[in-house]
Amino acid sequence: MLEVIEIQQKASQGRTEPYLCRLSDDKRYYIKGPQAGAKGLINEAVCAFLGRALQLSLPPHCCAFLPQAILRFDDAASRVLGASDSMVFASELIPDLLEVTPTSVLNIPAHYARDLFLFDYWIRNEDRAMTENGGNPNLFYRASSNQYVVLDHNLAFDSSYNFNSNANVHLAYNAWFSEQHDALWRTHYSAKLAIALQGLAQYAATLPAAWLEEAPGHLAEINNALSLFNSDEFWEVLI
Template sequence: MLDVIEIQQKASQGRTEPYLCRLSDNKRYYVKGPQAGAKGLINEAVCAYLGSALQLDVPAHCCAYLPQGLLRFDDAASRVLGDGDSMVFASELVPDLLEVTPTSVLTMPEQYARDLFLFDYWIRNEDRTMTENGGNPNLFYRAASKQYVVLDHNLAFDSGYDFNANANVHLAYNAWFGAQHDALWRPHYSAKLAIALQGLPQYAATLPPAWLEAAPGYLAEINDTLSLFNSDEFWEVLI
């Protein structure tokens, strides 16, 4: 397990106010704590695992220990990260990222865009929007490696998720509905989702007990949501 050894600065973006920190592996990570809530932290970790399993470019991540001593004289960080002696979610800093724009999102590879659209539908995430006037994409581009990096999933598994009301503002809506899928698209994605979900219990066993105790039964709810891909109803809205 990694420890937070230095709190550096608050991120310029993000409603949960992540802090850039250095961890005991001497790498820098954006850290989220109590401000995100127990469910938000679980969402971040689970979706980072699932996104990686689906071969989306999600930054390396971990759950890290935040010692009390680092926050003793930092009131601003304490307001967001708590009093310390706690577990936080850490997402490794990827340098030179630019948030996608209505123009740059058009250059995203079509298959990657489709995978991202399905991923957000699967995890009930309405927080990746883009219109000609802007939006909240939570998607970044790194020119050096031509990567589209996927971030921020604390609002996933929304009980009020409404696909019909929100799908058309998802940044990859046109990639999914703008071209015809081949005959094997459903078996292709069903197999990928099944493999990702199969590995979730083992990954979930590594999550901090304090998070799970603060949100009893939540992992079971997440599993029930993710298992919906086994029903015809899950796929019908995607045709």
């Protein structure tokens, strides 16, 4: 298991106030700890696994140990990350990222935008909004690799999620609904979701016990939400 060995600086944005740190593999990661809550940390880890299983570009990630000792002389970090040993969600730093704008969002390849729209619907995530006036896309572009990078899923699996109220402000709404889908679109996506979900149980077994104990039943709720793709109702709103 990786361990946080150096706290470097707080991220310039992010409601959960992630910190850039160096881990024991000598790579730099943004970490989220107690400030995100156990459910938020579970959400981050589960969505990172599912997103990568669906071949969306999410940074490499892990659950890492944060020892109290390195927080002892950093009051600001302690206020955010806690003052005791903890397990954190760590997302590897991807350099040179540019946040997608209302203009640049038009350049996203259609197939990628559609996959992202379906992913956020599946995980009940409202936190990828974009209008002509801006928003909170949590989607970044890296020119050096011509790659879009997806971040931040602590607010996924929202029990009050309402597709009709939120879908039209998703940054990929037009990409999904602007073209008619072919006859096999549901079969295509159903197979992808099934494969991703099939591996989740094994992955979830590796999550920190402290998170699961603090949020009992949350994994079951997540699995129930994800399994809805097996119903006709799940797909009807996407037509």
